[in-house]
Amino acid sequence: MNDPMLSAAIRPALPVGLSELTGVLAFLVAADGSLVICNRGMQQFLIGLGISADHARLPSILLKPAFDTLQTALNPPESERIWSGLMHLGNGLTEEQSFHATARWYHGLILLVAEPAYQARDALNRTLTRLTSELTETQRTLVRELQERRQIEEEQARLLAERSKQLAFIRTIADNLAEGLIATDGEGKIHFANPAAELLLGLPSKALIGRYLWDERLLGKDLEADVRWVQSQRANLRRENRLHRRPDGTHFPLGLSMAPLLVDQQVEGVTVVLSDQTALRRAQ
Helix, strand or coil: CCCCCCCCCCCCCCCCCCCCCCCCEEEEECCCCCEEEECHHHHHHHHHHCCCCCCCCHHHHHHCHHHHHHHHHCCCCCCCCEEEEEEEECCCCCCCEEEEEEEEEECCEEEEEEEEHHHHHHHHHHHHHHHHHHHHHHHHHHHHHHHHHHHHHHHHHHHHHHHHHHHHHHHHHHHCCCCEEEEECCCCEEEEECHHHHHHHCCCHHHHCCCECCCCCCCCCCHHHHHHHHHHHCCCEEEEEEEEECCCCCEEEEEEEEEEEEECCEEEEEEEEEEECHHHHHHC
């Protein structure tokens, strides 16, 4: 190790961070197998084996045939190749210890870094434990999210079923009203008409849906201004004794009452209640 051929100024050094490590063995060896320099961890390991760090052919004692394999793996010299594998180190007298080692060329020398196999195994176990814990937590999170999503879906299904019942109830009432009932969208197009409205206007529902309320064949062009006013003012409006002519030529006095259709406090159209005022006119 103390080669008189190498002065302190040109003595090779281990990479920064490896010199003082005690849990990892790091050393530089020449191509002939002689030890050049080692870190504190290697020194402690050699002391435990009863070997001097100044031994001229230290790797030959420690590595045995593995050193020849190592040189072959790193051939040609100064290549960028990296060798890694399991390495057994010992003095030939005591039981060998297993290491996970990595080797490469470093400034014309072979740099070996070895970690005891049990440390690598413990590190692997810690990694596996951490990953298992993270996976378990991920699974718990997924289960929790699925449960929450299922609860949301069940609540949405319940609300939808409840709303469907309410709509069915309202539709039943609307279908049995004596007065005609029409609902429009924000543009004034009819999207609902009950049977009484069909009878009063003389047209089936499918002929009414999608038409503007003020269509000349329905309630007349002058009704558009009334619809716009109801929507803008959010107020009710009633018209009496409008002469209405059905497609078959019959006519009668029509009364209508309009109100804004509010959804979440927003005007989404108008509702119109129609009534035949023939009997009322006769009574007058």
